[in-house]
Amino acid sequence: MVNPINSVVSKVKKAMYGYSKLKEAKQISKHFSDYLSPVVAVSEENKSTAFNIRHQVYCEELAFEPVKPNEQEMDDFDEFSIHAMIQHLQTRNYAGTVRVVHPTEESQQLPIEKYCLHSITDEALTPSNFPRHEICEISRLAVPERFRRRKADQFRGAATGAIDTTTYSEQELRCFPFIAIGLYMAAASIVIAKDIPHTYVMMEPRLARSMSFIGIKFHKLGPTVEYHGQRAPYYINPSLLMKNLNPAFRAMLSDIQDSVEAQKHLLGS
Template sequence: MRALKSSVTEKMKRIPSFLPRVLLKETSLDEEIVRFFFSRYQLVVANDDDEKEVSFKTRHKVYCEEMKFEQTTASSLEIDQYDDRAINCYIKHLPTGECAGTIRLVLPKEEDGSLPLEEKFSDAFSSSSLLPSSLTSEGVCEISRLAVPREFRVRQFKSKVFPRKKLNKIKQSKNLDFNLEHFPYLSIALYLMATSVCLHLNMSHAYVLMEPKLARRMRAFGIHFNEVGEAISFKGKRVPYRLSPLDFVNDLSKTLKRFQREVHDTMQPSLQKMSLGMSMLDNKVDYANIDYNSAVFQRVGDSKVSRAA
């Protein structure tokens, strides 16, 4: 009996040393990204005036005060003529309540189906068949006004998304499809948010005017923007690009697919609220008959997906 007690006691002493290894299963790379981001940030679709003002203030801070791209305004809001037909989204930093970044999606003009990019730079397009107004029957929009305040631009490059020990282990395994040490998670999350809005509205094409170096950088993460025109001089060198929201999801780096799925799923309640509140603009997309239960809206990003009928 004494020998049995001694054996049990000895085993109990060893439990603390091995129990953590049993219970604390090592998280995968994609799980680590999701855990890091959603423990610090909240996704917001600007459905009311107060939320829209957050986006406008952030845009003013970045575009007017930091970048000097636009003139400052007395209201400290950066608003243009396209915001009447735009959907704004932003990322809220949970510890401070500050806006960590914003982006918008502009719907086509009711009269001719054009987008801001076409109205300003139609001559830059390689072919008239690539103009947004020639594709309105398929559902088009423009992604613009991506803005991340300076303090959060710095934060995202200083943040340790992954523990140093784990990062070194990943490097040694070489099982990595992008550079984790310089991971622009806020910019990527904003593009994922915009893409989720595109999918929700059944958009086939999204246009964006951006710096070529940003497009190249995003390509490293499996985010492909296809050139549809020549470089122009507009607040620096810019090129018109186009993307297919479905291809965007399917081509994402494997490591980011779960992040995209979590972004998409998290946004669904706000997107449904947006659909109820938004006016049905005549951009030839039948919002009323979109099948929100279709495969496109069910766990998009798990695998190759096809467009809803």
């Protein structure tokens, strides 16, 4: 079966082709910001919403984790994580969530260290080379079914998770493939605002290739391994992010950064 999370990202290349016809970089950012907005999830209510979205995707759809009676997908890493969501402005519903795991104590590990350290063969960039407060990991990206394209897209859950075209306009539907990108950019904005030099992520190579279409070039740290599907360890830092980022999406990142910066007081010291 096709992973439904990847179905969102697999549309990025097609969406990019359409957007390549837009001459002005700001149009892409405007198209995103007209319908969607990043939210730093600090309140207990917002964090509960993020955990519920994760439960929908990781427990109910993918069965990566057991279903929880309280419908909250949580783990020990959440205690030292910063959570973000993308909100659909018209309905105020949340279109996805992601977290930045940021250790500050020696006893705190990144998920990639605890579960996939064996996959990192680039010894120069292994997380243990850096102080705890200088590393982070982007993880638990999740997008609810109702924000993942049309019924015609064949993936598990499409029949019940198709977007209701009587609720969402055609223009809005075109924007949804960028929810995953917006989540990564929200996470990147948090990393930049917190001045964290080194970022890790465990992702499918297919997802990394999709991100490269818009100029987000992750550095692969080792071979692809089996971890909830085919995954590989990747590294990125603010310099690598900005080096190759497509100008159109640079404008989108700038707008998302402005929004996160306005919520910087929620990020803590």
